[in-house]
Amino acid sequence: MEHWTFEVDVSHDEERLDKFLAAIYPEQSRTFFQKLIKEHHVTVNEREEKSNFKLHADDVVSVEIPPAVSTEILPENIPLDILYEDDDLLIVNKPKGMVVHPSVGHFSGTLVNAVMYHCKNCLSGINGEIRPGIVHRIDKDTTGSLIVCKNDKSHMNIAEQIKEHSVTRRYRGIVNGIVKEDFGTIEGAIGRHPTDRKKMAINEKNGKPAITHYKVLERLKKHTYMEFELETGRTHQIRVHMASINHPLLGDTVYGGEKNAFGLQGQTLHAMTIGFIHPTTGKYMEVSAPLPEYFEKLLVRLK
Numbered sequence: 151m152e153h154w155t156f157e158v159d160v161s162h163d164e165e166r167l168d169k170f171l172a173a174i175y176p177e178q179s180r181t182f183f184q185k186l187i188k189e190h191h192v193t194v195n196e197r198e199e200k201s202n203f204k205l206h207a208d209d210v211v212s213v214e215i216p217p218a219v220s221t222e223i224l225p226e227n228i229p230l231d232i233l234y235e236d237d238d239l240l241i242v243n244k245p246k247g248m249v250v251h252p253s254v255g256h257f258s259g260t261l262v263n264a265v266m267y268h269c270k271n272c273l274s275g276i277n278g279e280i281r282p283g284i285v286h287r288i289d290k291d292t293t294g295s296l297i298v299c300k301n302d303k304s305h306m307n308i309a310e311q312i313k314e315h316s317v318t319r320r321y322r323g324i325v326n327g328i329v330k331e332d333f334g335t336i337e338g339a340i341g342r343h344p345t346d347r348k349k350m351a352i353n354e355k356n357g358k359p360a361i362t363h364y365k366v367l368e369r370l371k372k373h374t375y376m377e378f379e380l381e382t383g384r385t386h387q388i389r390v391h392m393a394s395i396n397h398p399l400l401g402d403t404v405y406g407g408e409k410n411a412f413g414l415q416g417q418t419l420h421a422m423t424i425g426f427i428h429p430t431t432g433k434y435m436e437v438s439a440p441l442p443e444y445f446e447k448l449l450v451r452l453k
Contacts, residue, residue, distance in 0.1 A: 152215040152275075152302040160207045167194065168201040171213065175309065178276065191216065215276060215302060223252050223280060225267035228259065232268075233295065234437045238304040238430050240265070243439040244296050246415055250287040252280050265298050273298070274305035285309050286383065291401075291416025294321070294439045295424040307429035312383060318425030319380040321388060322367075322441060324418040324448065325397040326408060329366050329374040336362045336391040340384040349404060350386040352394050360384045362391045370452040373400055377422075389417055400448075412448060420445055 162170050171183040171192070184201045186192055191214040194203060205211070231243035242261065244250070249260045265273065265283055273283035283298040285308045299305035311317050341357025343349040351357075361381035368375040374397065378388050386405070392398055393405035401414035425436035 153212070154215070154306065155210060155212045158205045158207055158209040158211060162205055163207045164204050166201065167192070167199055167203045167205060167211070170205055170211065173313075175276065175306070182278070186213065186215075223257065223262060223266070225270075226258060226263040227267050228264035230264050230268055231439075233439055234435075238300055238428070239308070240269070240298050240300070241424065241437045242296050242298060244288060244293055244421075246291055246293050246442065246444070249290050250296070251284050261296070261298075269298075269300060272300045274300065274302045276302050276305045276309075286312055288421050289386065289389075289417070289419075292321075292419045292421060293442045293445075294421030295437055296421065297424060297426070304429040308426060311426050315381055315383075316426070317383075318423065318436060319383065319421065320423040321378040321380070322420045322422050322445070323376050323378060323388065323392075324370075324400040324445075324452065325374050325376060325392050326400055327372070327374065327397050328369055329364075329376065329397055331366070333365045334363075336364070336395060338391060338394055340387055340390055350384070350390050352390065358382070358384055360387050360391065362388055364392075368449075370449075373452050375449060375452075388419060412451070414444075414448075418445065418448065 156174060168180045168183045168187065172178060172180045187201050190198060193212045194205065194209055232240055233243050234241040244261060251262045252260050262281060262284065275282060277284050283300065285297055285299050285305050288294065288296055297308055299308060338352040338360060339354045339357030340350050340360040341353030343351040359382060363379040363381065365377050366374055367377055380387060389399055389402055389405045398406040399417040399419055402417035403409055420441055423436055423438040425434060428435050
């Protein structure tokens with residue numbers, strides 16, 4: 151059982167207890183914390199309160215996170231390309247086509263199945279039985295660096311860095327068309343598409359703020375090889391932002407990328423570098439994943 155204590159600062163004054171906890175633990179839903187509160191795992195100033203209790207500055211909130219419940223999600227001996235590993239976390243180079251965590255239609259062959267086998271019982275339980283160790287994710291057809299946390303302390307620490315937008319995340323991608331500007335920044339709130347719930351879109355009314363910085367690495371004949379740095383980390387952020395300026399990622403048919411003759415499996419996007427403060431050493435570290443073979447060969451062809 152993990153036990154955490156937080157002192158409420160003035161920015162959360164008059165905020166609901168469940169909303170406060172969801173802000174502190176950004177990878178969990180308010181429903182998850184409403185369940186914890188109902189099951190007597192949360193106190194405010196050593197008293198149990200309801201989910202709608204309004205907090206005040208200097209209140210002390212204590213939370214018990216029960217161990218992850220055993221699950222039918224089974225460990226699978228799937229090879230992992232491990233870029234870094236220690237007692238707190240590992241960073242894997244996720245291959246194209248691999249789903250990060252189990253979901254409807256994907257209960258095996260996921261990254262979670264693979265890390266459960268590799269790490270045995272050493273994974274954080276904050277995200278529950280379906281997503282042990284998973285503190286952030288990348289899309290199925292995006293390759294590259296992904297952090298997996300081995301304990302709840304590390305999970306909490308990395309999740310807070312992600313929430314504060316202090317994690318370095320640099321991607322490489324190939325987009326359709328020739329991008330004229332060498333450098334640029336795209337700002338546009340991202341939320342659910344108003345008519346297609348499976349897609350994200352620029353949605354200033356209901357979306358969350360999103361900022362993507364980009365630079366051109368090389369202009370090819372009909373495409374542009376680019377680097378992206380995320381200031382925020384919204385779902386499909388780079389894909390939506392690049393489509394919004396009429397340069398969708400090559401292979402991304404969901405957001406307007408042309409159906410091409412290269413036999414691609416989804417968007418040409420690679421999470422190259424991830425950097426963060428290590429939760430135990432307190433030192434900044436960066437890890438980079440090399441470009442996948444298909445990406446390297448594609449660059450040669452497009453030249």
